[in-house]
Amino acid sequence: MVPKWAGSRGISVYVSEEYYHNNYGDYSKQIVLTETVVRLIYRYRFGDPEEPRYVLHFGSIIHLQDALIPMSKLDISNMAVYMSYDVNTFQLRNASYGRGGYEIALSYENFNNKDNSSRNAVRCPVFYIPTSELLTAFF
Numbered sequence: 001m002v003p004k005w006a007g008s009r010g011i012s013v014y015v016s017e018e019y020y021h022n023n024y025g026d027y028s029k030q031i032v033l034t035e036t037v038v039r040l041i042y043r044y045r046f047g048d049p050e051e052p053r054y055v056l057h058f059g060s061i062i063h064l065q066d067a068l069i070p071m072s073k074l075d076i077s078n079m080a081v082y083m084s085y086d087v088n089t090f091q092l093r094n095a096s097y098g099r100g101g102y103e104i105a106l107s108y109e110n111f112n113n114k115d116n117s118s119r120n121a122v123r124c125p126v127f128y129i130p131t132s133e134l135l136t137a138f139f
Contacts, residue, residue, distance in 0.1 A: 004030040017049035021059075036064040041071075053077075065090050067100075080107045 010024035024039040040059045047053035057073035061084075071084035082105040 002031055004028060018045045018052075019043070035066075038062045038064070078109045080109070081105075082107070 006026070006028040008024065008026045010022060012020055012022045014020040019042075021042040022039070024037075024041075026035075026037040028035050039061050041057055042059050044056045045052035045054075046056070053076075055075040057071075057075070059071060061069040061071060063069070066089060068087045068089055069084050070087075071082070073080055073082040082103070084103045085100050086103065087100040
């Protein structure tokens with residue numbers, strides 16, 4: 001069996017308490033096949049930043065040399081509505097006659113919300129950099 005090599009990187013940038021964006025990259029390789037995926041997702045929280053009433057997600061998922069997927073998602077309490085459109089950008093364009101495909105999903109979180117000791121075991125750090133400091137760091 002031939003091993004598959006994979007790696008991922010991501011960063012979250014908080015512009016304010018309400019608005020932040022996540023940038024992710026995934027790379028995998030097995031024999032001569034490679035796949036690179038880049039995700040650029042922007043989020044805006046409506047209401048209290050700690051317990052938002054709604055969270056709007058929008059952005060793109062890019063499969064390099066394959067597809068571009070604009071997406072949007074709306075979180076409402078424990079429910080989420082997701083919509084995306086998959087645009088073929090390379091070899092599959094001929095097979096699909098240039099047409100993409102819609103994806104719509106409805107999900108519910110906390111369906112099995114039992115006490116779980118490992119739920120809060122790992123906390124990820126959150127770094128907030130005011131916009132003016134972020135701009136001076138890059139320019």
